[in-house]
Amino acid sequence: MRKTAFNDVSVTLARPFVKWAGGKAQLLDTFRDYYPRALQTGRVKRYIEPFVGGGAVLFDILQSYNVKEAFVFDINEDLINAYNVVKYCVNELIEILSFLEREYLRADEEERKHMYYDIRNLYNNANKQPGLNVERAAQFIFLNHTCFNGLYRVNKAGLFNVPAGRYKNPKIYDEENLYSVSNVLKKVSIFAADYKASLNYVDKDSFVYIDPPYRPLTATARFTSYSRYDFTDDDQIELAQVFREMNKMGALLMLSNSDPKNVDLNDSFFDELYKDFHIYRVYAKRSINAKADGRASISELIVTNYKVKRGVYEI
Structure with a gap:
């Protein structure tokens, strides 16, 4: 595995430092x-991710291609604080x-429980201050x-529950x-903001990967509580x-979302929504489910504004 040096520490390629629902690792x-092929040819100078989440695609692109700068956004302020603290x-x-890991690992099961809920209470009850907060990131x-x-997951009051x-x-x-x-993030500008703020940074030399909260396949499978706000069909x-x-600004675009046809072949919500673009199906296992039989491989959608030669499952 390729290694680099940072602060006199030998480090391997960066990967997500948090677990995240819908992560793309x-x-x-x-x-x-x-x-897009333009990544390989060096035409893409700027990478933009309006819903950064765990950052698997961000780290992959910045360590695999010659992109000069990146701009990432997320509405989750604590996630963005963690990114900036790592940076x-x-x-x-x-x-x-x-310190936290040492204390946790030497505790018994009951003590670990108490430690967890004590830290959760501190986290939920703290007054948020502007600027970097290292303790909160930890x-x-x-x-x-x-x-x-x-x-x-947070509730409607924004409390981690x-x-x-x-x-x-x-x-x-x-x-x-x-x-x-931390080394990779040197070239990344990180914003706690709604995805629409990313429009201010899009140009014709940009590649934008869009990974919004997925549309739930069923009512019981609904999981949109990354923040206190739901992400609805509207x-x-x-x-x-x-x-x-x-697309009109000339950027190369790639978006992922759930495939409604896994449960209803007549559900053409995304087919209609992105009918002017290229739609592909890929397969992945869902990881957030308490039951093992809820983690089977199902198709997900990739939408691009450029033709993909390897897109065997184009709609």
Whole structure:
């Protein structure tokens, strides 16, 4: 595996430092077939991700292609705080996470539970301050790696409400990876903002990957609580309009979403919404489900404004 040096620490290629619902790490091998050829030829100078989430695609692109700058956005302020803390204050963050991991690993099951809920209460009750907050980023990462199923979920009041997980020997942080992520993020501008703010940075030399909260396949499968706001069908329609605006600006665009035809062959919501573009199906296992039989491979959609030669499953 290729390695680089950062702060005199030998580090491997960066990968996501948080678990995130809908993360694309498992789809990267497939996604590379759908990236625009302009990435390989060097025409793409700017990468933009309006819903950055766990950042698997961000790290893949910035370490695989010669992109000069990147701009990422997410409405989740604590996620963005964590990104900026890793970028600017990685040593201080590692110091706190190291302490939390030691305390957690030497505790018994009951003590771990108490520790988890104590930190969750601190996290939920703290007064948010402007600027970087290293302690809050550490709490965010700790909760992410010790909560049930690695799930991030908040209620309508914006309070993190996921119960404690039960893990034998969880790795709460990876020092080598955090240094590597910090290094990659040097060329990334990171914003706590709605996805529409990304329009201000789009130009003809841009590649934009759009990964919104997926449209739920069924009412019981609904999972849109990454923030206190739901992402409804009206929001999906508004996003499609932004997609069209970016297309007019000359950017290369790739969007992913759920495929309604997994449960209803007559559901043409996205077929109609993106009928003027190229729609492809790829397959992935869903990872956020308490039941193993809910993690079977199903198709997901990729929409692009450029033709993909390897897109065997084009609609």
